[in-house]
Amino acid sequence: MALLVFAWHWLFASFAMFWQVLWSLLLGFMLSAMIQAYVPKGGLSKMFGHAGFRELALATGLGAASSSCSYAAAATAKSMFKRGADFTVAMVFMFASTNLVIELGLVLWQLMGWPFVVAEWVGGFLLIATFVFFSKLLLPKRLVEEGRMHVEEEDNSGHDHGEMLAPGRTLMDKLRSSTGWTYVAHYFAMDWSMLQVDLLLGFVIAGFLAIAIPASLWQHVYVTSAPAPVRAVENALVGPLIAVVSFVCSIGNVPLAAVLWNAGSTFGGVIAFLYADLIVLPLIDAYRKYYGWALALRMAGVFYISMVVAGLIVELAFAALHVTPHAHGSFLMRIETIQLNYTFVLNVFFGTAALVLVWWGRRSPMHHAM
DSSP: OHHHHHHHHHHHHHHHHHHHHHHHHHHHHHHHHHHHHHSOTTTTHHHHSSOOHHHHHHHHHHHHHHOOOHHHHHHHHHHHHHTTOOHHHHHHHHHHHHHSOHHHHHHHHHHHOHHHHHHHHHHHHHHHHHHHHHHHHHSOHHHHHHHHHHHHHHIIIIIOOSOOOOOOSSHHHHHTOHHHHHHHHHHHHHHHHHHHHHHHHHHHHHHHHHHHSOHHHHHTTSOOSSOHHHHHHHHHHHHHHHHHHHOOOGGGGHHHHHHHHHTTOOHHHHHHHHHGGGGSHHHHHHHHHHHOHHHHHHHHHHHHHHHHHHHHHHHHHHHHTTOOOOOOTTOOOOOOOOOSSHHHHHHHHHHHHHHHHHHHHHHSOHHHHO
């Protein structure tokens, strides 16, 4: 009986995390599919082909507006890169769409308080600036171009049916094209099938860790008795590593962040953990599928360094302003429940849209649309 109860809690926790991000996940994959179907190869090179201030600012704004789950943000960024965007700009979009998110701020406010909301949003811009700095130093153009070639080769090795571009001169023409929507449906299914195993494993393992590992265990991975500078650095280094093995993405990592905060982590360590939803193991494997091992591993390293540095700077800034929060021993983490709220409505809406899209794609086979 105890085993059955554990299994039920495990599966429910996994599904609850999936439910929390479902609508943004579907929206992100739809946006990725539309970019691939409506934008010709090289079509984003004029708007996002260079990592200048204007391009980075625009990518940040568009990313924040998209509010994607980590997996969907990765798919959209890949599509931008494939269509001619500069690699750094595409990655900035991905950072913005997972860190400068209203839903994430609301959950943080509910579970952890306003300082974490400010640190996540304001620090998100700092994280982007830190990544841009380190990417120029540590991501050589040769490696990036090899990654672009890998994206092209992957698309031409059975995952793609040539250059499926919606007909029409303007975006409105493309949106009115039934053939264009067939292509969107195909790209949506293609991206989903490429990541469905990683998604399933990610949420199942995250649910297991949430249920099986007691909060007290996390406390042992942090240095708590060292001098403040040593403790701050160690906690910031460890925070993202916990995220890597926790498999929790996007909003789903907030409950674990609350556990870490009340288990003894420094403020900067928790912030670095929150930033690190883009380097969980299933996503690193997705980067490998998109860009090849060489660029994927270098990406993960640059992401990690940027997250650690940004977390430390945020902690120093809050300490200088004397607004660093303190954990409360009486903290009781709210358990997310599935109820009739905006998440439910958006999940139903985008879930229905995804089913219609899949139905349309099957109704119009690719060999008829080509």
